[in-house]
Amino acid sequence: MLFRQLFEPETSTYTYLIADETTKEAVLVDSVIEMVERDLQLIQELGLTLRFCLETHIHADHVTGAGKLRELTGCLGVVPENANVDCADRFIKDGEILEIGDIKIKAIFTPGHTNVDMSFLVNNQMILSGDALFIRGCGRTDFQSGNSGQLYDAITQKLFTLPDETLVYPGHDYRGHTVSTIGEEKRLNPRFVGRDRQNFIEFMGSLNLPNPKKLMEALPANQQCGKVTV
Amino acid sequence: MLFRQLFEPETSTYTYLIADETTKEAVLVDSVIEMVERDLQLIQELGLTLRFCLETHIHADHVTGAGKLRELTGCLGVVPENANVDCADRFIKDGEILEIGDIKIKAIFTPGHTNVDMSFLVNNQMILSGDALFIRGCGRTDFQSGNSGQLYDAITQKLFTLPDETLVYPGHDYRGHTVSTIGEEKRLNPRFVGRDRQNFIEFMGSLNLPNPKKLMEALPANQQCGKVTV
Numbered sequence: 127m128l129f130r131q132l133f134e135p136e137t138s139t140y141t142y143l144i145a146d147e148t149t150k151e152a153v154l155v156d157s158v159i160e161m162v163e164r165d166l167q168l169i170q171e172l173g174l175t176l177r178f179c180l181e182t183h184i185h186a187d188h189v190t191g192a193g194k195l196r197e198l199t200g201c202l203g204v205v206p207e208n209a210n211v212d213c214a215d216r217f218i219k220d221g222e223i224l225e226i227g228d229i230k231i232k233a234i235f236t237p238g239h240t241n242v243d244m245s246f247l248v249n250n251q252m253i254l255s256g257d258a259l260f261i262r263g264c265g266r267t268d269f270q271s272g273n274s275g276q277l278y279d280a281i282t283q284k285l286f287t288l289p290d291e292t293l294v295y296p297g298h299d300y301r302g303h304t305v306s307t308i309g310e311e312k313r314l315n316p317r318f319v320g321r322d323r324q325n326f327i328e329f330m331g332s333l334n335l336p337n338p339k340k341l342m343e344a345l346p347a348n349q350q351c352g353k354v355t356v
Numbered sequence: 357m358l359f360r361q362l363f364e365p366e367t368s369t370y371t372y373l374i375a376d377e378t379t380k381e382a383v384l385v386d387s388v389i390e391m392v393e394r395d396l397q398l399i400q401e402l403g404l405t406l407r408f409c410l411e412t413h414i415h416a417d418h419v420t421g422a423g424k425l426r427e428l429t430g431c432l433g434v435v436p437e438n439a440n441v442d443c444a445d446r447f448i449k450d451g452e453i454l455e456i457g458d459i460k461i462k463a464i465f466t467p468g469h470t471n472v473d474m475s476f477l478v479n480n481q482m483i484l485s486g487d488a489l490f491i492r493g494c495g496r497t498d499f500q501s502g503n504s505g506q507l508y509d510a511i512t513q514k515l516f517t518l519p520d521e522t523l524v525y526p527g528h529d530y531r532g533h534t535v536s537t538i539g540e541e542k543r544l545n546p547r548f549v550g551r552d553r554q555n556f557i558e559f560m561g562s563l564n565l566p567n568p569k570k571l572m573e574a575l576p577a578n579q580q581c582g583k584v585t586v
Contacts, residue, residue, distance in 0.1 A: 133532035135365055164531055171544050301394055302363035304534065314401050 127229055127249065128172065131295060131304060132165065134158040137188040137340070138298045141165065142254055145174045146227025153178040153226050154201075155246065155254055156297055157191030159352055165191065166198060176201040177226060180218070182256025182297055183243040184209050184348045186270055187338035193352030203351050206233070206242040213351040218244060234284055238277020239265030245285060252293040253308070259285050260296045261303040264317045267330050269337070270345070274330040278323045286312050357459055357479065358402065361525060361534060362395065364388040367418040367570070368528045371395065372484055375404045376457025383408040383456050384431075385476065385484055386527055387421030389582055395421065396428060406431040407456060410448070412486025412527055413473040414439050414578045416500055417568035423582030433581050436463070436472040443581040448474060464514055468507020469495030475515060482523035483538070489515050490526045491533040494547045497560050499567070500575070504560035508553045516542050 128145040141161065145152035152174040157165055169176050176199045179192035183206060192203045193213075202215035204224065209217070218224060220235035224246075232247040236258035243265075246254040257265030259281050267274040290309030313319070321329065338344070347353060360373040371391065375382035382404040387395055399406050406429045409422035413436060422433045423443075432445035434454065439447070448454060450465035454476075462477040466488040473495075476484040487495030489511050497504040515524075520539030543549070551559065568574070577583060 131534045133363070133534065135532065161532065164533075168533075172540070302365065302391065303394075303398075304361045304363065310402070 128152075128174075129248075129252075130168070132161065132168075134161050134188065136160070137338075138300045139188050140295065140297060140299065140304075141191075142295060143168065143174075144226060144229060144231070144248060145172070146229050149227035150174050151177045151226045153180050153224065153231065154191075154195065155180045156182055156185070156256065157195060159189040159191045159194060159347075162191040162194045162198075166195065169199075175199075178202050178204050178216075178224065180204045180224065180231075180246070181206070181209075181348075182245065182254065182258075183240045184211065184270075184345070185257075186341050186345050186348075187298075188340060189344050189347040190352040193350070196351070205351075206235075206244040209242045211349050211351055213353075220244070236277075236280035236284055238267055238273050238275075238280050239270075241271035241273070241276075243280075247288070247292075250292075252295055253285060253288060254295050254297075255285060256297040259294060259311060259315075261294065261299055261301075261306040261311070262315050262317075264315070265297075266333065266335055268333065268335060274327040275323060277330075278318075278326045282318065286318075358382075358404075359478075359482075360398070362391065362398075364391050364418065366390070367568075368530045369418050370525065370527060370529065370534075371421075372525060373398065373404075374456060374459060374461070374478060375402070376459050379457035380404050381407045381456045383410050383454065383461065384421075384425065385410045386412055386415070386486070387425060389419040389421045389424060389577075392421040392424045392428075396425065399429075405429075408432050408434050408446075408454065410434045410454065410461075410476070411436065411439075411578075412475065412484065412488075413470045414441065414500075414575070415487075416571050416575050416578075417528075418570060419574050419577045420582040423580070426581070435581075436465075436474040439472045441579050441581055443583070450474070466507075466510035466514055468497055468503050468505075468510050469500075471501035471503065471506075473510075477518070477522075480522075482525055483515060483518060484525050484527075485515060486527040489524060489541060489545075491524065491529055491531075491536040491541070492545050492547075494545070495527075496563065496565055498563065498565060504557040505553060507560075508548075508556045512548065516548075
């Protein structure tokens with residue numbers, strides 16, 4: 127399996143390129159519109175065929191590159207079931223497996239940051255945890271149908287029951303970390319260690335975070351699969 | 357082996373934490389002074405003992421965290437042989453192997469960015485290529501005893517003769533790439549594909565790059581092993 131973590135510095139977003147090295151089929155997870163050229167160049171250089179642009183959720187902080195990549199490559203845009211978009215080529219639901227050659231990408235419904243978030247378990251080895259679980263943190267829950275109780279349940283009952291050695295690749299990191307493990311997050315994530323559900327809900331409710339800078343642009347664009355209408 | 361790539365966004369520097377999971381001994385390669393708190397927290401959280409702070413070269417774009425980490429942890433500061441510093445605990449020379457538990461880190465002399473650069477081959481699987489080889493690029497050669505001909509020789513005769521599947525982890529990346537392979541760089545690095553030594557020297561000589569912002573602060577501080585005297 128070819129696996130590449132790619133970073134977009136303005137919104138500290140991680141995009142993931144996953145490909146079967148035999149069939150050369152690829153999927154790009156959580157692409158960023160400003161980085162489409164870079165990502166496409168890498169895909170071409172490696173001789174890959176982009177089959178899917180997959181989203182963990184409908185992002186509020188950056189515009190997806192999926193629309194542009196769909197136009198340029200003919201890939202299919204895949205978003206979580208019940209996402210409020212009418213332009214996706216395919217919806218993926220809890221437990222469903224997306225196959226890329228021999229690679230199995232299993233969707234795990236982990237709502238709470240928004241009401242549709244999926245995490246993606248790749249070959250039972252790594253979890254792309256989107257904006258549900260971050261390294262020593264978690265996604266915010268204060269807009270976009272966020273729900274702290276749901277997020278607590280999703281992380282503690284679903285992600286934290288994966289094997290300890292499962293690698294955690296988040297949708298963002300703001301401190302320069304690139305990867306963690308489930309065991310590490312269970313033991314060290316300050317949002318969860320020593321907090322019960324109620325305490326977590328209260329803590330998340332007290333954060334008073336500013337809105338993402340690109341909220342007004344990103345959400346409507348992502349509901350159009352990344353189509354920016356200027 | 358525990359392996360963590362860590363990013364510092366201001367100078368786009370990668371720091372690498374490598375540890376033996378049995379003995380819990382660790383080495384930190386190319387640390388950045390502003391990130392010492394983050395790195396130390398990670399080291400402590402993982403229950404590691406920092407044995408060495410290792411440098412690929414004497415950096416001109418950021419101040420090493422080695423001095424601070426040496427004070428805080430008692431680790432040894434290790435720099436390449438012939439580096440113009442008088443405060444290192446240990447110098448490492450071409451071909452020498454630094455052992456961290458069962459992990460073998462072999463120094464490979466790859467000068468040209470400066471006159472002392474080492475790349476580090478970890479367990480024959482990955483090369484920390486410092487500021488010699490970047491992903492689709494290479495280090496600049498226009499100051500600090502840089503020498504384009506030397507860099508061409510080091511990369512084409514030493515790094516490019518490693519097995520194709522060797523993972524390349526660079527000292528910087530300015531486009532959000534995190535990793536490549538020797539095979540990929542041999543085939544795709546535009547600084548080397550189709551260029552002979554003379555052509556490379558001419559190309560590097562024509563770049564006209566601005567000085568790194570922190571040059572005046574970083575170089576003297578790093579010659580004092582990261583001691584910032586304000």
